[in-house]
Amino acid sequence: MKKILIVVLAFTFIASMALAEKKEAVEGVWKPKKPITIIVPWAAGGSTDQSTRVTAGELEGPLGQKIVIVNQPGASGSVGTKSCLDAPRDGYTWTAGAVKDLGTYKVQGLLDTTLDDWHLFLNVAMAQVVAVNVNTPYKTFDDLLKAFKEKPGQITVATAGVNSAGHTAIELIKKYAGIEYKHVTYDGGNPAVIACVAGETEVVTQLSVEEVDMLRAGKLRALAVLTEKPLELKDYGTIPPITKWIPDFKVAPIYFGIFVPKGVPDEVISTLGNLWDTVIKKSQKIKDFASERGAVFDPSWGDEAYRKAFPMVQIDAWLKYDAGQAVINPEEIGIPRP
CATH class of the missing domain: 3.40.190.10 (Periplasmic binding protein-like II)
Structure with a gap:
């Protein structure tokens, strides 16, 4: 009788866990089971490093996991970005930086990737x-x-x-x-x-x-x-x-954020999107960072993030092409002349 009770309890526990996991998947909730790594493809202390650390700090509590920042500079940010691309698509490895960099790597022959390969989660815009x-x-x-x-x-x-x-x-x-x-x-x-x-x-x-x-x-x-x-x-x-001094100078905001490669589980993106709407867009710490450091607080994600950041991708891609610094025409990868 005791053995039967143990078996029944075991099956009940397993069934409840399965139902919980199914409910979590249906609701699109991701609860990471281990620390997350963000590869910052630039040196410590720079714009990407600073903004990423503040944003990561706001995400750790809601996600219930530590977010580890790893600085991996080299080749204008493409080395660290490639490390993220090469990592398992399990949702535990992200990268960060300026969208204009991510969008022009392929134009310059630095890395075979385009914005279509990434989910964008933006925090601030910065000016040179x-x-x-x-x-x-x-x-x-x-x-x-x-x-x-x-x-x-x-x-x-x-x-x-x-x-x-x-x-x-x-x-x-x-x-x-x-x-x-x-x-x-x-x-x-x-x-x-x-x-x-x-x-x-x-x-x-x-x-x-x-x-x-x-x-x-x-x-x-x-x-x-x-x-x-x-x-x-x-x-x-x-x-x-x-x-x-130069009245016809054309400018656009340079947006920064965290980038997650496509191919990760859907619940990772839906959870991050929800956190952007409920936490990051209301973050006083990121607002204070922007105000203190001369940046603009303007979080967004998904299609909205793409629309906001793309104008500077266009300017930078065609600037490099016209200067002879590109290996392909930006139009070949969907970047029309601004």
């Missing part, structure tokens, strides 16, 4: 800031433009490498202003900023999030922001828009 070492003679963006033209190819500019936001910024300036510059690359936005502060370069064109500490500390001088409106940076002041 043209800043100079405070010991340089450049007081305004006009001063710098004159120097570029008087000394073509001699003014040193630090960026996080080809495909980085900083490289896109100086290439856009080159396109619209007809200047030449000397490109000095680093393994991330933060190293590029530090290099400019140390005097290794005269100029840095990385994102506001990466430059803000050195601007406030008086180690860098901001000359222009690549937007149509001024950037009000807390505890620093107003940075004028580049359109003050």
Whole structure:
């Protein structure tokens, strides 16, 4: 009798567990059973690293699991992104960064992937800031433009490498202003900023999030922001828009976020989408991060995220194509000229 009771209880337990798992799958709820890894394909301290860590911290509680950030820089973000693509599609490995990078890897021949391979979960938008070492003679963006033209190819500019936001910024300036510059690359936005502060370069064109500490500390001088409106940076002041000097300069927001490769279980995406709607879009911590670091709080996911981020993908892809830095025509992978 005792053995029969044990068997009955065992079958009851198994049946209840199966029903619970079935209910979880039907409702699209994902409850991870182990820590999640986010591969940040840039160096620690940069824009992707900063925004990802804040966002991951907001997701750990609702998911009930630790999220481990692994920095794997290299080849303009493509090395770490490939590691995510190569990982098992079980939902436990994500990557992060700027959508414009993800959307242009294939154009440049860096990585065989397009936006169609990914689920996008965005947190903030950021703008590039043209800043100079405070010991340089450049007081305004006009001063710098004159120097570029008087000394073509001699003014040193630090960026996080080809495909980085900083490289896109100086290439856009080159396109619209007809200047030449000397490109000095680093393994991330933060190293590029530090290099400019140390005097290794005269100029840095990385994102506001990466430059803000050195601007406030008086180690860098901001000359222009690549937007149509001024950037009000807390505890620093107003940075004028580049359109003050180049009125026809075309800009679009650079959106950042977390990217999950397609092919993971559907409940992973539905759960993350729900968390974006109920947690991330209401996150005071991410709002405070954006306000403090000169970014724009604008979370979205799915089709909405794609629509918001795609304009900068177009600008960057065609900028590279027109400059001879692309290996294929962007139209071949569904990126029409803006």
